Amino acid sequence: MTEASAVASFRRITPGIVASARLAMANDVPDTTKSEMALLLKKAAPVLGIDGTTYHVMDILLGLSRADDWKGAGRPVVAISNAKLAEYTMRSERTVIRSIRRLVEAGIAAYRDSSTGRRFVYRNEAGEVVSGFGIDFTPARVRVDELRQAVAEFHQRLAAELTAKRDIARLSRAIEDLCAAYPNAAAEFRxxxxxxxxxxxxxxxxxxxxxxxxxxxxxxLSPEHVSFNMTCEGDMNVSPNINTTPESLSESRNKRTRSTEREDCQLDDRFAVDSAFENKPGEGGVGQQDQTGFPQRDVNAIQGEVLGSVSVGLLKAACPEAQSMIAMQFDSWASLGRAGETLRRMIGLSEAGWADGRNKVGLYAAAAILATVLEKSIRDPEQISRPGGYFRAMIDRALDGKLNLERSLFGLADHRYGQSEK
Incomplete structure (x- = not known):
């Protein structure tokens, strides 16, 4: 297959398109795999400004590429019409054309146009590409090291910004506490x-x-710099009453404090989740009525129903690929909630769709569903062609009380352990 990358005359040439065409003509192409590049490009999407429909189009094109074309001297060329992509994404052809152009100008794909503008790939009996025209992902292979570095710097910047936000909130409270304790010298600091x-x-x-x-x-304002005028007036001159006689085990049990009982009681994950999403007194899981007059289910009740038998440990064990993609660990419900924004970008879900899911089933349930969808799409991209639509469908099933998230997570965890034993 020729290594020349021709751009049709009907296209409006920009510096980004020219740069991608030059990358596609490179002869020294690093050897990679389809799964490695797909994962790397999805991690690099926020850095490259790829989101929404453009992310969805990229996901479809990567899924249609052949794994053998990403190795050796192969060229991962995808031949699919704009009309078919518009059908898959449920967008107009003009939107698809703009999305492909964004991928090309981002430097991860290149136009390989035929004289007629049609896209097709001819292969020999061994499956090698003899002649191919379409969307070429060779620029992504050439920039693999650069993309890895950009992703690493992006995650470092996110971690630094998160630490900065926490420091500002924590130290601001500490400064305010000191100013409240010593108001005479605090006006300037405030x-x-x-x-x-x-x-x-x-x-x-x-x-x-x-x-x-x-x-x-x-x-x-520390104590050693603040003068104190303390007297002993009003002090009582009494000897301390210290009982050194040890108590019997029965007496100690009768005088046990509530904190001791909590330490002795080992709460399982189900009870912890149920307690976290307990309904307000008097609501009984039913909220206000909607415009049709039917009672509307409370968000906390739906969230408790979805996560009633799901633990953080199960999510962590079932979604290793999702955690690797976003470079975060699901160590607690709080960390899972913070990962929601990054997870929705990874599946190409809009901000409105993410906000709608949170409002319907709660933050933690929506984040758990997002992690499940991302894990499934990473393991089998061809099975879930529209992760955003899959997420909305799971939200609707949760509202109907038909979502069994525990079963899906156990299936992912069992499949993972089954693969590791082989």
Whole structure:
């Protein structure tokens, strides 16, 4: 197969299209695999500005490419018409054309146009491409090391920004507590803290300023720098009553505190989830009525029903690929909730769709469903061609009380362990 990458004359040429065409003509192409590149491109999507329909189109094109074309001297060319892509994505052909153009200008694909504009691939008996015209993903193979570095830097930046947000919130509370304890010397520090928090500077710079301010406030208002005038007036001169006689086991049990009982009681994951999503007193799982007059189910009741038999440990064991893709671990319900925004980007779900899912079934249930959909789409991309639609369908099943999330997660976990034993 020729390595020349021709761009049809009817296309409006931009510097990004020219750069992608040059990458597609490279002879020294690193050896990769289809699964590795698909995972890397999905991780790099936020860095490259790929989202929405463009992400969906990229996912379909990667799924249609052949695994053998990503190895050796192969060229991963996908021949599919714009009309077929529009049918798969339920978008117009013009939207599909713009999405493909974004992929090309992002530097991960290139146009390989025929003289007639048709897309087709001819293969020999060995399955090798003899002649192919369509969308060529050779630029992504050429930039594999650059994309890995960009993804690593992106995750480092996200981690640094998260740490900065936590430091600002934590140290601001500490400064406010010190100012409340010593109000006479706190007016200047309060105004400085307010100016930092309301400033338009970079998040990392504001975090550094808050840390520096906290150090100065601590030095100025710490106990050793504040004068105390303490007297012994009113003190009682009594000897302490210390009972050194050990109590019997029966007496100790009768005097057990409630905290001791909590330590002795081992709560399972089901009880913890049920307690976390317990309904408000008097609601009984039924909220207000909608416009049709029928009672509307409470979000907390739906969330407790979906996660009643699902634990964080089960999610962590069933979704290893999803955690690897977003570089986060599902160690707690809070960490799962924080990962929701990244998870919805990975499956190409719109912000409106994610907000609608949270409002209907709750943050943690929606995030657990997102993780399940992402895990399934990574393991079998051809089975789930529209992850966003799959997520909405699972939300609807949860509202109808027909979603068995526990069964899906156990199936993913069992499949994982079965693969590891082979």
């Amino acid at each position: 105004s400085e803290l307010a100016s930092i928090c309301q400033g338009n500077g970079h998040l990392l710079d504001r975090a550094a300023e808050v840390r520096e301010l906290h150090g100065r406030v601590t030095m100025a």
